[in-house]
Amino acid sequence: MVLLAVGVVALAAEWVTGGLATGLIAVLIVSVVAIIWIAIMGGLEARRALAPYGLLKPGILWLSLFFLAPLWSMFEMSLSSKKSRFDFFPKFTWDWSNYTKALTDYAPQFGRSFLYASIATILTLLIGYPLAYAIAFRGGKYRTMLLGLVAVPFFTSYLIRTLAWQNLLADAGPVVSIMKTLRLENILEWLHIMDNGRLINTPAAVIGGLTYNFLPFMILPIYVSLEKIDVRLVDASMDLYTTASGAFRRVVLPLSMPGIFAGSLLVFIPAAGDFVNAKFLGSPETTMIGSSIQDQFLVQLNYPLAAAMSFVLMAVITVSVLIYARFMGTEDLA
């Protein structure tokens, strides 16, 4: 199976070319056909032994072709160099300068992405947890319906929802005028949510958009972990002299940690790489790394730099997730 994956990647990444490639394709096809042949002709034992590989095959082929192979070509691209600004066929030269450039030129964007994604993650947790809790423990027969409502925004495209936010927060939009009627501008300015009477194009708008767009990804896993909790455990802890808040802190919260962990990852990772919210709701001062990468790829056509930036982002996210996992001690939770 591993050989199969390597073979597919080798083909897609053009490690082998010409007659060799044709040979490799033949070998791969033969091996796949051989496995199927053995499974059909072999007895029950053989089929049983081969079943897991058979089930893995579609996934491995798919991921090899559309994930591993592009990943490899991206990695190659990140170490390539362009002869000039208008050289659209960079050469692979082990050019690490792309990485130094990505880290030095785009440090503010990386920092901002992390800050915004972290704040959005905390906000989704603060908003999502009580909501998930209410649905899981107080939802009664409306549970399914309420969960459905949580998922309703997905019926509209992500882009359209964000554009709708743009209208809501616009200078002549309803939110600004309501805030002004309620004379809340000064408080909002003081909280750095409003900037010179504007809501749109502020960091707050970007974070608000991220929070809104990724909220369901926080609610659903937390709901799943809360829903599994036996309410008698709360009774039991009350019986053992805890107050309601003590029961929550010592029993419900620890048992919902896997949900909080999963939800945080599902919000933080895409939010850190997001480019839509920063583009539509932000300003040049709120650019996140996602929009910079998009810009380098599609506008500047500087593929090597964009690829290097992507790899830095990936590495930083992986490391921070590993630290987070260690900190949450999830392997300790059943």
Place this chain on the structure above:
Amino acid sequence: MDAGFPVVKLDNVRKQYGSFVAVHQADFSIGRGEFFAMLGPSGCGKTTTLKMIAGFEQPTAGRVFLEGEDVSQVPPHKRNVNTVFQQYALFPHMSVFDNVAFGPRSKKINEAEVKTRVNEMLEVVRLGDFAARRPAQLSGGQQQRVALARALVNYPSALLLDEPLAALDLKLREAMQIELKRIQREVGITFVFVTHDQGEALTMSDRIAVMSEGLVEQVGAPVDIYARPETLFVAGFIGSANLLPGTVMSSDGAGTRVQLLDGTQVVVAAGNSAPNASLSQGNQVTVMLRPEQVVLESEGSMKVFITDTVFQGSSVRVVGRTANDTEVTAIVPAGSNHKAPSAGESVFMQWHASAPYLLEGWPETAGSTNTNVDSIEATL
């Protein structure tokens, strides 16, 4: 019972959910160190009563006293009673040790003391070696003992057990019955035990409250409840009994003469009747005969047509029908002089003069009630 107040006292307690009455009236006391059972079929209100003692439910009327103090409106975490829940409700994210330490830690007892107490209690339930395990890594019986230790470590005034053995298989259940009794003797704490299994209640308890449809039918020692039931429900629910409806013909100092529906006349010895049974002439009463008190002879007054015999090892259970088609049961000890008759024969039922017992009213279905006879025999 100690001098002073009972540990638990229910004073005319009533519980109503909307128009549904779960407990009509519970009015009894539980003494210090007693093993007390609340017994009844499902829906009889026994669990609701237990929850009112624990504090998870508040009585609609009446009062609950713990150690002489009115706790009717006190929340569970401020009551000095602990519950062993039906499915144990152990905290899955904590080790056995932390589960048991939960209560003492809530009470802010210092950690050294917590450690001593928890280890001591784990020894009592024989789980000393399992302190570091998670509940999921334990068998049902072991989980049960963790639940016990978790409750007992707080030295409650009373330990409340909600069908604690229901989730265990038969063998384990029998072993746990003995284990529970041992632990109760060792710690000397009052146990209040809810069960629908009359064998279990008879085996383990010092006293039993038999409940039915929200009413406490009778409170008493197992032997009294078996031999001297106060109501038809108790007579039928505890053990198996032949309930034979009839009418009082006459009554004097020697006894009461009752004419049964099949025409047989039975003399019930004086004093052998439920307190509420009216002995005036013409009153509708029921004569109770336990199957083990019945002897089958070739002659006598009450003719029975045998329909079935069931060999049970130490005895043979003989089922027959009276002249008016009422089902009756007799237990014939194996190896006795009386050979058990076989199906199709006709014999006569006899009994010792002290055996018949009189109850007020007629049962819904006359004849023998079939409950698990073996568990009764093992007990009495």
